[in-house]
Amino acid sequence: MVTLRPLALEDASALTRVYSGASIRHTTGQPLTLDQAHDKIRTALARAAETPRAQWSWAILNEDDLIGLIALRRRTPTMGTISYILREDTWGNGYATHAANHVVSAAFTTTGLTRLEAMHHPDNPASGRVLAKAGFTRVGTSDRHTDDGTIAYELYAVETTT
Numbered sequence: 763m764v765t766l767r768p769l770a771l772e773d774a775s776a777l778t779r780v781y782s783g784a785s786i787r788h789t790t791g792q793p794l795t796l797d798q799a800h801d802k803i804r805t806a807l808a809r810a811a812e813t814p815r816a817q818w819s820w821a822i823l824n825e826d827d828l829i830g831l832i833a834l835r836r837r838t839p840t841m842g843t844i845s846y847i848l849r850e851d852t853w854g855n856g857y858a859t860h861a862a863n864h865v866v867s868a869a870f871t872t873t874g875l876t877r878l879e880a881m882h883h884p885d886n887p888a889s890g891r892v893l894a895k896a897g898f899t900r901v902g903t904s905d906r907h908t909d910d911g912t913i914a915y916e917l918y919a920v921e922t923t924t
C-alpha cells in the first residue's frame with residue numbers, strides 16, 4: 763500500500779537511490795550525493811516550519827520502502843505547483859498516481875489553494891498520464907531555459923470545484 767509521510771533526515775540514503783538512473787533523465791539530470799540529500803531534507807524541514815507555509819514535501823512509501831518524493835509549493839496565496847519523482851524500479855504500478863491524488867486532495871482541503879499547476883518534460887509522457895489521472899488538464903506549454911536550449915514543457919492545471 764502507498765502512503766505519504768513527512769521527510770526525515772534518516773531518509774537521505776534512500777533519497778539518493780530515488781534520484782538516479784532514468785528518474786533524473788528528464789528532471790535534474792544529476793544524481794544526488796548523500797550530502798545533497800541531507801541538504802534537501804534539511805531545507806524541506808525548515809520550509810515545513812515556516813508561517814505561512816509555502817512548501818510541503820512528503821516521502822512516498824510502498825509498505826516500508828521509500829520509493830519517491832512528492833512536493834507541493836505555494837506560488838501565490840491561492841496557486842500551487844506539484845512535482846514528484848519515483849525510483850525507476852517502482853514505475854508502472856500506479857504509485858505516482860496514488861501519491862498525486864493524495865496531494866491534490868490535501869492541497870484543496872487544508873491549504874487554501876484553489877488552483878494547482880504542474881509541468882513535465884515533453885519526452886516524459888508518463889508524467890502527463892499521472893497528471894491526467896489525478897484530475898489535471900493540459901493547458902499549454904511553458905518554456906524552460908536549460909543547458910540544451912529552450913524546451914517547451916507541457917503545462918497542466920486543476921482547480922477545485924468546491
Ligand SMILES: CC(C)(COP(=O)(O)OP(=O)(O)OC[C@H]1O[C@@H](n2cnc3c(N)ncnc32)[C@H](O)[C@@H]1OP(=O)(O)O)[C@@H](O)C(=O)NCCC(=O)NCCS
Pocket residue numbers: 784785786788789844845846847848849852853854855856857858859860880881882883886887888889891892
Ligand atoms: C513520471 C513518474 C513519476 C511515473 O511514476 P509511475 O509510478 O510509474 O506512474 P503511474 O504508474 O501512476 O502512471 C504511469 C502512467 O503513464 C503511462 N506511461 C508509462 N510510460 C509511458 C510512455 N512512455 N508513454 C505514455 N504513457 C506512459 C502508464 O501506462 C500509466 O498510465 P495508465 O495507468 O493510463 O496506463 C516516474 O516515471 C518518474 O519518477 N519519472 C522521473 C521524474 C519525473 O519526470 N517527474 C515528473 C516531473 S514533475
